[in-house]
Amino acid sequence: MELWREERHAVRKKIALFILLGWLLLVIGDRVDELRVYQGAQIAMYTIALSSIVLLTGYSGQVSLGNGAMMAVGGYAAALTLNNLGSPVWFAFLMAIFFSALFGALLGTAAARLSGPYLAGTTLALAVGLPAIANQFSFLGGEPGIFFDVGLPAQSLGEEFTQYKWFFWIATFIALLSLFITSNILASRFGRTWRAIRSNPLAAELSGIHSSRMKILAFTISSALAGLAGAVLAMTISLVAPGAYTLTLSFALVTGAVLAGVSSLPGVVLGALILVAIPEIADVLANRLGGGENVSNYLPGLIVSILLILSVIFTPNGPGENLRKHRHKKASSH
Amino acid sequence: MSGLLVNELSVSHGAIAALRGISFSVQVGQLAAVIGSNGAGKTTLLRALSGLNKASSGSAQWNKSEILGARPDALVRRGISHVSEGKSVIPELSVRENLVLGGIWRSDKSDTNAAITEVVELFPILGQRMSQSANTLSGGERQMLAIGRALVSRPRLILLDEPSLGLAPIVIEQIFATLDQLRRKLGLTIVLVEQNAMSALEIADTGIIINLGEVVASGKASELINDPALRAAYLGY
Amino acid sequence: MQKLLETVLIGISTGSIYALMSLALVLVWRSTRVVNFAQAGQATLSTYIGFEIASRSEIFWLGLAFAIIAGALVGAGVDYFFMRVLFKHAISGPAAVVAPVIATLGLLGLIRSIVGLIWGGEFKSIAAPASKDGFTIGQTTIPFSALNVLIIATVSLILITLAITFQRTNLGLSLRASAYAPEIAQLAGIRTARTRTIGWAIAGGVGGVAGMLVTSYNFLSPYSLDLLLVFGFIAAVIGGLESMVGSVIGALVLGIGLTFILNYIGTSLVFIGGFVVLIVVLLVKPDGIMARGKTRRA
Numbered sequence: 001m002e003l004w005r006e007e008r009h010a011v012r013k014k015i016a017l018f019i020l021l022g023w024l025l026l027v028i029g030d031r032v033d034e035l036r037v038y039q040g041a042q043i044a045m046y047t048i049a050l051s052s053i054v055l056l057t058g059y060s061g062q063v064s065l066g067n068g069a070m071m072a073v074g075g076y077a078a079a080l081t082l083n084n085l086g087s088p089v090w091f092a093f094l095m096a097i098f099f100s101a102l103f104g105a106l107l108g109t110a111a112a113r114l115s116g117p118y119l120a121g122t123t124l125a126l127a128v129g130l131p132a133i134a135n136q137f138s139f140l141g142g143e144p145g146i147f148f149d150v151g152l153p154a155q156s157l158g159e160e161f162t163q164y165k166w167f168f169w170i171a172t173f174i175a176l177l178s179l180f181i182t183s184n185i186l187a188s189r190f191g192r193t194w195r196a197i198r199s200n201p202l203a204a205e206l207s208g209i210h211s212s213r214m215k216i217l218a219f220t221i222s223s224a225l226a227g228l229a230g231a232v233l234a235m236t237i238s239l240v241a242p243g244a245y246t247l248t249l250s251f252a253l254v255t256g257a258v259l260a261g262v263s264s265l266p267g268v269v270l271g272a273l274i275l276v277a278i279p280e281i282a283d284v285l286a287n288r289l290g291g292g293e294n295v296s297n298y299l300p301g302l303i304v305s306i307l308l309i310l311s312v313i314f315t316p317n318g319p320g321e322n323l324r325k326h327r328h329k330k331a332s333s334h
Numbered sequence: 335m336s337g338l339l340v341n342e343l344s345v346s347h348g349a350i351a352a353l354r355g356i357s358f359s360v361q362v363g364q365l366a367a368v369i370g371s372n373g374a375g376k377t378t379l380l381r382a383l384s385g386l387n388k389a390s391s392g393s394a395q396w397n398k399s400e401i402l403g404a405r406p407d408a409l410v411r412r413g414i415s416h417v418s419e420g421k422s423v424i425p426e427l428s429v430r431e432n433l434v435l436g437g438i439w440r441s442d443k444s445d446t447n448a449a450i451t452e453v454v455e456l457f458p459i460l461g462q463r464m465s466q467s468a469n470t471l472s473g474g475e476r477q478m479l480a481i482g483r484a485l486v487s488r489p490r491l492i493l494l495d496e497p498s499l500g501l502a503p504i505v506i507e508q509i510f511a512t513l514d515q516l517r518r519k520l521g522l523t524i525v526l527v528e529q530n531a532m533s534a535l536e537i538a539d540t541g542i543i544i545n546l547g548e549v550v551a552s553g554k555a556s557e558l559i560n561d562p563a564l565r566a567a568y569l570g571y
Numbered sequence: 572m573q574k575l576l577e578t579v580l581i582g583i584s585t586g587s588i589y590a591l592m593s594l595a596l597v598l599v600w601r602s603t604r605v606v607n608f609a610q611a612g613q614a615t616l617s618t619y620i621g622f623e624i625a626s627r628s629e630i631f632w633l634g635l636a637f638a639i640i641a642g643a644l645v646g647a648g649v650d651y652f653f654m655r656v657l658f659k660h661a662i663s664g665p666a667a668v669v670a671p672v673i674a675t676l677g678l679l680g681l682i683r684s685i686v687g688l689i690w691g692g693e694f695k696s697i698a699a700p701a702s703k704d705g706f707t708i709g710q711t712t713i714p715f716s717a718l719n720v721l722i723i724a725t726v727s728l729i730l731i732t733l734a735i736t737f738q739r740t741n742l743g744l745s746l747r748a749s750a751y752a753p754e755i756a757q758l759a760g761i762r763t764a765r766t767r768t769i770g771w772a773i774a775g776g777v778g779g780v781a782g783m784l785v786t787s788y789n790f791l792s793p794y795s796l797d798l799l800l801v802f803g804f805i806a807a808v809i810g811g812l813e814s815m816v817g818s819v820i821g822a823l824v825l826g827i828g829l830t831f832i833l834n835y836i837g838t839s840l841v842f843i844g845g846f847v848v849l850i851v852v853l854l855v856k857p858d859g860i861m862a863r864g865k866t867r868r869a
């Protein structure tokens with residue numbers, strides 16, 4: 001009974017924390033300019049997308065280079081639902097989750113027997129292949145894509161309330177909610193089981209864990225998260241098109257997750273910040289350095305790549321690892 | 335002194351000490367049998383001597399120059415060959431290729447060919463199987479191939495890890511007789527790690543008994559065989 | 572019937588270029604246990620250098636030669652300066668699964684960015700060494716051209732050279748031994764680290780050829796070889812990463828399969844076709860076509 005009470009306490013504390021965070025973000029959102037608000041929505045989107053990697057790779061140990069494709073599934077599902085069924089926005093997001101989860105389950109079933117490079121190769125092929133399907137079928141809108149319009153903010157919010165702010169509110173709400181749910185899933189026995197499978201698959205099997213079922217579950221939930229992120233992305237650019245879900249996106253997701261600690265859920269916020277901040281920092285740098293188009297096009301990539309390489313060499317498990325090691329060293333030297 | 339001189343050699347795997355202060359010596363042209371039960375540290379000893387594992391402290395000298403810390407391929411060039419546990423042949427390659435591998439580092443190609451011919455004279459069965467893939471060989475044949483490969487590099491010191499493992503008694507006899515012959519004819523120095531204590535001590539000049547990472551007894555092989563206390567404890571009768 | 576023939580021929584031509592890329596990936600995988608995504612970056616850099624030489628001298632083959640040399644140097648450099656450093660810091664914890672992949676991805680981005688900073692992003696092209704016009708047989712013209720023949724011939728020549736090197740030279744023996752059993756190779760006196768670098772150099776040179784051949788009929792940009800990497804990787808996985816022969820077979824299977832989809836179904840489905848071919852093969856044989864009972868895994 002003690003344990004139960006402790007757990008409920010922890011959950012209640014978490015809920016309070018998230019509500020506080022939400023309120024803080026809204027207040028900040030009121031005080032910054034349009035660009036920052038828009039970036040805020042992007043950060044929220046990346047947070048959800050990165051959490052899908054944390055679950056799949058950081059926890060269940062499956063390397064996927066194709067979460068961008070799952071985002072596409074979610075984005076397209078949301079757009080098609082919204083436009084063709086005339087349903088409310090929240091239902092469109094729900095469909096995004098549902099269809100990408102379904103897809104993830106299928107993919108996970110096929111991929112359950114694969115490991116390491118074989119899995120990486122398969123997801124890579126998916127990342128390249130899936131978005132291109134849109135070009136083939138007209139109802140998917142082809143190259144230019146389909147509009148995704150979540151509508152104007154409610155009248156009651158006042159005249160000052162811009163479209164971007166509306167995006168920011170929706171994205172932040174969804175991000176906080178999904179992070180809350182995800183963190184509970186990861187803290188539960190599901191999370192523990194995934195980590196067991198990742199660190200010692202043989203021992204896990206021997207202790208009765210049904211590895212393939214758990215792996216498929218990881219794929220399903222991870223894809224659901226990615227699909228949700230894809231729908232949020234579609235909202236922020238008011239469009240779903242193959243060009244929004246490229247291979248580069250899939251790579252960026254894995255990059256962001258590794259930079260911030262691939263198994264750290266709180267780290268996704270840092271990762272999302274980095275992914276949104278780097279192009280901007282690079283732009284500023286490029287302007288200072290001069291050099292024209294080449295520099296501004298390729299400098300962001302250069303910075304991200306160097307960061308990535310350094311982080312893999314020195315802090316492969318994210319910056320949190322080095323801090324923890326430091327604290328341990330200090331403690332043990334007393 | 336010339337030969338192999340090991341002094342206070344210690345090897346740790348993380349927090350576990352696999353070898354603790356091992357000391358012994360083997361004169362040039364002698365055969366030393368290193369005896370001990372499973373997990374005693376015999377394999378670790380050879381791996382430390384041949385450069386595959388790092389020693390944590392101590393020293394080992396071959397003909398007065400230090401060998402600890404050197405890379406395995408460098409030690410091969412200094413005349414030290416290690417025939418590791420588990421037959422030490424590459425199954426995907428042919429018999430001939432395995433033999434050629436032993437001399438690949440040498441610049442004198444004709445001498446390498448001569449060495450291969452000598453190995454085939456020593457182990458005629460290999461000559462019959464030159465173009466066959468090494469995984470078609472029987473256990474005894476593989477062991478001969480492994481020793482043969484080591485010989486192609488014309489070593490002065492050979493480290494052998496449990497050559498008798500998994501082999502039929504008659505094959506073991508044959509191989510031990512060959513080792514004895516090699517020592518006499520070529521003046522090779524041999525360190526022979528074995529669980530098959532009796533047969534090893536019979537062809538050895540010196541014996542070193544290791545238990546739980548430490549040397550518990552050493553001396554002339556003939557004396558070790560005849561010491562009843564040691565026989566009871568380590569030779570089983 | 573004619574369409575079938577065309578499809579197979581073009582498939583072989585396309586597949587043969589994938590074969591070079593997949594071969595390079597398998598070479599590196601066998602010797603270092605790493606899937607080298609940076610292969611695309613290395614090939615891109617080598618191809619740009621080849622492009623510079625080819626456009627100045629107006630001789631394609633000179634450019635190709637320089638691309639091979641550049642590829643070999645870059646490949647050796649990546650192994651020596653990057654991979655060895657990477658493996659010195661042994662990685663444990665959750666990132667161990669994903670770290671090597673990410674490292675080579677980072678390297679890919681790095682090389683690509685450098686190429687972009689130096690050459691810019693506009694499309695460049697190299698004059699092809701042979702005609703791209705389809706052969707005319709009687710009344711009909713098939714899309715199979717002299718260039719396709721040249722590509723198949725070049726790739727075949729390289730594959731034969733590599734096969735001879737690996738099977739009949741001491742260098743090849745050292746490379747194979749180091750890949751099959753690194754410890755035994757070391758105990759036989761082989762400097763396995765140096766041998767591995769040579770393996771990377773060979774892979775790099777081969778990648779350079781692949782890049783130049785693709786660019787003979789496609790535009791060159793910092794991103795243009797990404798697709799080659801993806802298909803090369805798929806081909807390698809189809810063949811089962813352990814076998815060089817398998818990677819060539821996998822590439823041909825993929826090349827022909829994709830051309831089929833292209834000609835009989837539709838252009839945009841080519842990419843997802845790659846995924847379909849891959850997943851079908853892996854469902855039947857999770858370790859690739861050439862896998863036997865015992866496979867060496869990571």
